[in-house]
Amino acid sequence: MKYIKHLLCFALLLWTASSCQRPDEKEAGKLDISHVVLEHIQDSYEWHVTDIGEKPLVIHLPIIVRSSTGWHVFCSSKFEEKADANGYKMGPHQLAIATKGDNEGKIVELVGGEEKRPFDISITKTVATMFISVIVLLLCILIPARWYRKHKASDEAPGGFTGFIEMLVMYVVDDIIKPGVGKGYEKYCPYLLTCFFFIFTCNIMGLMPFPPGGGNVTGNIAVTFFLALCTFVIVQFSGNKHYWKDIFWPDVPLALKAFPLIPAIEFVGIFTKPFALMIRLFANIMAGHAIAISLVCIIFLVAAKPVGVFLGMSAVSVIMSVFMSTLEVLVCFIQAMVFTMLSAIFIGLARHVPEEHE
Numbered sequence: 001m002k003y004i005k006h007l008l009c010f011a012l013l014l015w016t017a018s019s020c021q022r023p024d025e026k027e028a029g030k031l032d033i034s035h036v037v038l039e040h041i042q043d044s045y046e047w048h049v050t051d052i053g054e055k056p057l058v059i060h061l062p063i064i065v066r067s068s069t070g071w072h073v074f075c076s077s078k079f080e081e082k083a084d085a086n087g088y089k090m091g092p093h094q095l096a097i098a099t100k101g102d103n104e105g106k107i108v109e110l111v112g113g114e115e116k117r118p119f120d121i122s123i124t125k126t127v128a129t130m131f132i133s134v135i136v137l138l139l140c141i142l143i144p145a146r147w148y149r150k151h152k153a154s155d156e157a158p159g160g161f162t163g164f165i166e167m168l169v170m171y172v173v174d175d176i177i178k179p180g181v182g183k184g185y186e187k188y189c190p191y192l193l194t195c196f197f198f199i200f201t202c203n204i205m206g207l208m209p210f211p212p213g214g215g216n217v218t219g220n221i222a223v224t225f226f227l228a229l230c231t232f233v234i235v236q237f238s239g240n241k242h243y244w245k246d247i248f249w250p251d252v253p254l255a256l257k258a259f260p261l262i263p264a265i266e267f268v269g270i271f272t273k274p275f276a277l278m279i280r281l282f283a284n285i286m287a288g289h290a291i292a293i294s295l296v297c298i299i300f301l302v303a304a305k306p307v308g309v310f311l312g313m314s315a316v317s318v319i320m321s322v323f324m325s326t327l328e329v330l331v332c333f334i335q336a337m338v339f340t341m342l343s344a345i346f347i348g349l350a351r352h353v354p355e356e357h358e
Contacts, residue, residue, distance in 0.1 A: 007151040024246050039056070040293050041286060042105055042207060043126045045076040045097065049210060059211060059336045061128060067109045069093060076122075097320040129205055130223070131217025137201045138223050170341065180344025181351070188347055191234060195227065195273050203285065203332030207325070212231060218335070219286035221278065228278035232344040239350040284335050288328050 047059035060077040072093050079091040088096035088110070098108050098115065107122070108115040123131075144162040151158075158166060177192050178185045202217040217223055248268040297316040302310050 011336065014141065041219060041289055043124045043216070043220060044105065045079070045107070045122060045124055046209060047125050047128065047214075057277060061123045062126065063091075063095075063107070063122045064120075065091060065095065065107055065122060065308070067095060068111065068116070068118075076244070123125075126215050126217055126220050126223070129213065129332065130217050132212040133198070133202045133217065134204045134267075137197055138203070169193065172337075176337065176341045177344050180341055181348045184351070185344075188234070188238075192340050193232070194346055196336050198267045199281070200229070200336035200341055203335060206285070206289070207328055213217045216286065216289060217289070218281055219289055221282045224278045224282040227281070228274040231277060231346060232271075232274035234343075235273070238280045238347050242353055260296060268341070273342075277342055279343075281335055281339050282329065288324075288331055292321060292324045292328060295324055 007302075020127055039125060045061055045063060046321070047061060049057040049059060060075045062073065063072070063076050064073050072095070074092060077259065078087045081089070081095050083099040085088050087100040088098060088108075090096045094110050096110055097106055098104055098106055101115070103115055104274055105286075107118060110120050126135065139226070144158070144165045147158055147162045150217070159169060172193060173185075173189055176196075177189055181188050181192075202223075205213040206216055206218065208214055247270065248263050250262050295317055299314045302313040
């Protein structure tokens with residue numbers, strides 16, 4: 001595991017360095033860090049791998065949209081590589097990718113010189129990475145499941161990969177789900193285990209600097225929103241009468257009930273909990289990627305400086321980048337654990353029965 005971490009860190013450094021190089025920027029000795037960071041974090045309709053000289057190595061992804069003229073399915077290579085004077089990368093069927101404005105980075109339909117967003121279900125880089133992560137996750141679960149089907153409970157404990165997955169599952173169930181949910185935790189294990197392994201797998205895949213990894217899945221707020229929404233729905237449907245009573249008729253003085261300050265605060269708390277889940281995961285993963293890429297960009301910012309300054313700052317950049325990339329491996333696990341733990345606690349609070357009612 002130690003060698004895998006070092007390999008991932010080194011590969012991330014090489015990949016980011018190659019991606020940061022732009023001929024015009026290199027000659028001018030300048031680099032737009034915000035542009036480079038956003039380019040790596042934002043979703044896109046193509047998968048930029050690296051640059052070979054002046055030619056980018058790109059994996060084009062399928063475009064699936066429904067515009068005013070019907071459904072259209074084609075490859076993202078149909079769009080122009082460079083934007084025109086109006087800031088559009090033109091494509092077929094009056095479709096284009098906007099490079100500025102409110103729809104920057106999105107497919108728009110140009111109707112009478114105006115932008116119109118079509119119904120877009122294209123396979124973007126984030127979606128492709130998520131599909132790959134799901135396949136990897138299924139393999140990680142089905143391989144141990146196959147071992148258990150061939151063995152009895154009285155047999156010797158498995159080793160290797162199956163043993164590692166069993167250890168991880170037992171840790172999540174015994175130390176996160178069971179204490180958080182409490183009695184009757186078993187029926188929530190499938191969902192909470194899925195949350196943990198899905199987030200952890202996507203986070204690890206996001207650290208890989210080359211396909212099939214590299215997508216910023218959990219750094220995409222749409223993904224974290226859906227995960228938080230699932231927890232929100234389960235919490236509300238799991239709430240007992242004491243849960244709803246504490247929200248709309250809490251045990252506080254009658255004056256506070258007549259002037260519904262406390263019930264209003266409790267009602268808002270229903271939505272702030274999943275909101276915190278969504279923002280916590282999104283912000284931590286996105287910030288980690290942004291910091292790691294920014295540290296590598298230091299090398300290119302000092303490229304035009306004297307040799308001493310360049311070598312010194314380059315050494316600092318490499319050391320900090322390796323440290324940050326190694327820390328990101330730990331963050332991948334922690335964020336999966338925190339999301340699962342908070343979801344379990346929220347479910348447990350909704351099902352909690354006061355002692356006098358037990």
